Amino acid sequence: MPEPRRRRAATEEKVTRVLNAAEEIMLLEGYAAVTSRNVAERIGLTSPLLHYYFPTIDDLFVALLRRRSERNVEWMAAALASPRPLQAWWDLASDPRGTALFIEFLAAANHRPTLKAQMGEVAREVRRMQMEVLDKILPEYDLDPHEFPPALLAATMQGLALGLVADETAGYETAHKQARAAMSRLVERLEQQRTRRL
Template sequence: MTAPRRRRAATVEKATRLLDATEEIILREGYAAVSSRSVAARVAINAPLVHYYFPTIDDLFVAVLRRRAQRTVEQMAAALASAEPLRAWWELVSDPRGTALIVEFVAAANHRPALRAEVGKVARELRRMQIEKLATILDEYGLDADEYPPALVAATIQGLAFAVVADKSTGYDTAHEEAAVAMTRLVTRLEEKRARRPGR
């Protein structure tokens, strides 16, 4: 009985190494650099073995995305449940590593239908969480939900973070740092305003 357990543990460990290697390649060189050879080289195995764990490159991409998405959903839930949800949310999506991966996944999804479906699933779940939370707290920030509906606020925070990371990673001079600083300042003011509300 111990031998099968060791094999399963070794299989999980090897698959994890392949996922780690793929993620690093995506971050350093972009999704187009991912191949069975490039991933295998990172973990010092023969390229055909990559397909033992992940039959196709699409399967590998989807596995990397699902692993990252699970973490992201958990982190988003924690941010939205924190004492300062807008600040925590903005700090989370401002993380260049996590958002850079999403930027690459979205680009790859344009050419890979299986990945497109997974990206859409994650995006819908995150947006659902964000909108549901915003619907209950916008008033605490002094924001009229009719004038600033939750969908608008969610798209603004998430979209700006995405644009800042995308432009920075590609080297586009779009004043992205200025936009990020301004959003940080706005979120800080909103959290300070919320903290001063009676009963808090």
């Protein structure tokens, strides 16, 4: 079976520029502002040339999600393998830029079935990874997996981070600073507890 053709360096550079521009537009103006015209104008391409690389906007969103999710899976694996896994996970999950982009992907996925399906695959892969690691390390934190199952802890960590960043980004005053500080204290306490046990 023949190998798929590799893109030339100039093509790769243009694709990277398109994806970078689309990501910036999503963060600054929201997913609805990601149009072929808007992205092309931002980087000095014509719309037909952009459509050569990404025939539809769905193709562009899926490529952007894949690029971001590949990085996120790598970062999550590194966080969970670090000496302070809960702390590294919390830092990653509560990163404002990454979470704000994820919120835009969620909003776009509500209107784009192809993107929604791709996001589901990524979510399942990341959650499986999180739960496998939690299953192994919960005893190190002196947490009973029956009382605090990995599914609960994974959903709590990700959900709280998502909610806090969403409120911060939107400028809502929902005591998110107090919640972030309290979660940071809890994670630090759990990490200290784990260090003493190891």
